[in-house]
Amino acid sequence: MARRRARARTRRRWKGRPLSAIVEFDSVGLRYGTGAEVLRDLDFRLASGGFYFLTGPSGAGKTSLLQLLYLARRPTRGRIRLFGQELSDAPREALPAFRRRIGVVFQDFRLIRHLSAFDNVALPLRIAGRSEAEVEGSVREMLAWVGLADRASARPPTLSGGEQQRVAIARAVISQPELLVADEPTGNVDAEMAARLLHLFTALNRLGTTVLVATHDVGLIARTAGAQLMRLEKGAMVDPTGILRNPPVESVQAR
Amino acid sequence: MSTSEAERRLLPRGTLRGPTPYVIAIMTFAMMIVAAAGLALASAAGLVAGAVEHRYVLQLPDGGEGRLAAAVRAARGVDGVTGVRPVPEQEMRRTLERWLGPGGLGEELPVPALVHLDLAPGGDSGRIGAALGRAVPQARFIAEQATVEPLLRSLNALQWLSLALVLLMGAATSAAVVLAARGALDTHRSTIEIMHGIGATDEQIARLFQRKIALDAAVGALAGGMAAALALLVIGGGGAALAGELAGGPPLRALDLILLAVMPVAAVVLATIVARSAVLGALRKAP
Numbered sequence: 001m002a003r004r005r006a007r008a009r010t011r012r013r014w015k016g017r018p019l020s021a022i023v024e025f026d027s028v029g030l031r032y033g034t035g036a037e038v039l040r041d042l043d044f045r046l047a048s049g050g051f052y053f054l055t056g057p058s059g060a061g062k063t064s065l066l067q068l069l070y071l072a073r074r075p076t077r078g079r080i081r082l083f084g085q086e087l088s089d090a091p092r093e094a095l096p097a098f099r100r101r102i103g104v105v106f107q108d109f110r111l112i113r114h115l116s117a118f119d120n121v122a123l124p125l126r127i128a129g130r131s132e133a134e135v136e137g138s139v140r141e142m143l144a145w146v147g148l149a150d151r152a153s154a155r156p157p158t159l160s161g162g163e164q165q166r167v168a169i170a171r172a173v174i175s176q177p178e179l180l181v182a183d184e185p186t187g188n189v190d191a192e193m194a195a196r197l198l199h200l201f202t203a204l205n206r207l208g209t210t211v212l213v214a215t216h217d218v219g220l221i222a223r224t225a226g227a228q229l230m231r232l233e234k235g236a237m238v239d240p241t242g243i244l245r246n247p248p249v250e251s252v253q254a255r
Numbered sequence: 256m257s258t259s260e261a262e263r264r265l266l267p268r269g270t271l272r273g274p275t276p277y278v279i280a281i282m283t284f285a286m287m288i289v290a291a292a293g294l295a296l297a298s299a300a301g302l303v304a305g306a307v308e309h310r311y312v313l314q315l316p317d318g319g320e321g322r323l324a325a326a327v328r329a330a331r332g333v334d335g336v337t338g339v340r341p342v343p344e345q346e347m348r349r350t351l352e353r354w355l356g357p358g359g360l361g362e363e364l365p366v367p368a369l370v371h372l373d374l375a376p377g378g379d380s381g382r383i384g385a386a387l388g389r390a391v392p393q394a395r396f397i398a399e400q401a402t403v404e405p406l407l408r409s410l411n412a413l414q415w416l417s418l419a420l421v422l423l424m425g426a427a428t429s430a431a432v433v434l435a436a437r438g439a440l441d442t443h444r445s446t447i448e449i450m451h452g453i454g455a456t457d458e459q460i461a462r463l464f465q466r467k468i469a470l471d472a473a474v475g476a477l478a479g480g481m482a483a484a485l486a487l488l489v490i491g492g493g494g495a496a497l498a499g500e501l502a503g504g505p506p507l508r509a510l511d512l513i514l515l516a517v518m519p520v521a522a523v524v525l526a527t528i529v530a531r532s533a534v535l536g537a538l539r540k541a542p
Contacts, residue, residue: 071542073542092539092541097454098454099453102454104452110452112446114267115265119261123450127454127459132261
């Protein structure tokens with residue numbers, strides 16, 4: 001009930017609101033150590049409330065780009081603005097508050113092995129200081145949603161790859177983030193579960209969450225109406241029409 | 256984190272798996288023993304110094320022909336002298352025979368004489384010494400404090416040595432805790448990265464490690480403290496009797512015992528503070 005009310009509030013918050021850029025990259029470059037740049041001259045904006053797919057060959061820099069997005073790394077040059085705030089050289093103490101507004105599905109799941117599925121999913125809520133009563137209800141509902149209600153007390157090593165991935169996704173979306181970043185989220189699940197997860201992402205997106213999914217799964221891209229495609233090649237964004245530098249806000253609003 | 260139980264689950268249980276409790280136990284044990292020795296020395300030094308504070312000795316090179324009795328009479332007549340105890344001639348002879356051998360002290364050798372004097376607290380020793388000098392010109396008026404001064408200096412040096420050892424062991428404990436904290440951070444690096452990624456602050460993460468190390472330190476300090484207390488009771492029993500005999504009082508006062516009892520708590524507090532700063536320092540190196 002509380003969750004439904006929260007969703008309704010979110011829906012009201014977003015309805016009719018002019019969409020602005022939630023992510024802005026200006027001439028961003030990233031290098032590891034003294035090596036060559038793995039990302040270079042990234043100039044793009046993600047409209048708030050948009051749904052994006054990030055594609056590109058292996059080694060193109062997708063994961064590095066996602067790491068910049070979820071604030072695990074800082075760019076070696078250029079500026080990054082998230083939620084309207086310049087974060088390229090923001091102090092460390094300021095970052096946790098922004099990270100709590102981002103949900104991340106890691107390619108390797110990154111579940112805490114000694115915690116149950118329940119505790120893994122509950123982690124973002126507990127870090128945010130939610131009450132245990134609130135945590136209990138939200139986590140049970142989310143685990144049921146991803147089909148793991150009966151596996152709440154199971155630890156990650158006893159879960160299959162697909163189950164672990166669903167726990168990781170549940171953890172990423174449990175706090176209804178403003179920006180959801182997912183790295184190959186359907187890589188370990190069957191087609192039916194992939195469709196369910198995509199449905200979850202689109203449902204979140206309808207509630208106002210900006211979604212960015214890095215994937216090789218062209219079927220996933222084809223099934224998502226209105227999604228914007230981003231392509232990375234050799235560390236550079238392929239944007240021949242300039243649509244990523246100036247996103248068509250109207251088309252996002254119309255969805 | 257909203258509940259401590261959920262926080263506790265984030266780091267795997269098993270308090271005594273690492274070396275921290277053992278290191279803390281050994282260090283606490285050693286610190287308490289050394290501190291007890293230092294405190295006992297301080298107590299003994301205080302008692303010795305207090306015992307001789309108003310004591311003086313009147314030395315006569317030759318106590319024969321009534322000179323000892325004259326000196327005693329003169330001392331009793333000086334204002335400010337509250338006690339006069341001459342050492343009997345027989346006792347002086349016995350003492351000298353230990354040096355000179357039986358029969359070594361012939362009739363022709365003079366037998367020196369000693370008179371112990373107690374002065375009233377606050378008495379002017381200079382004035383009393385001058386008065387005695389006039390009454391018994393050949394006598395030397397010596398403060399017993401001067402006699403025990405080398406002993407007191409040695410005791411004082413040993414106290415400082417004990418303090419230095421306690422501080423060194425505290426530093427070694429801190430270093431061990433820093434290593435333990437770094438080891439724990441390495442072991443749980445993936446958990447930390449996940450928590451950072453989800454939005455945990457350095458403070459939230461440090462609290463987890465601080466709690467774990469504090470618990471380890473508490474277990475170690477309790478064990479070390481109990482072992483030290485037992486050792487002090489067993490070993491200290493004999494030592495107390497000896498010290499009591501030598502210094503005329505108990506080797507450890509109530510305040511000393513309280514200080515020793517506080518040491519395990521201090522070890523836990525030190526370990527917790529050091530662990531917290533070590534963890535926060537390491538976390539700040541993350542992006």
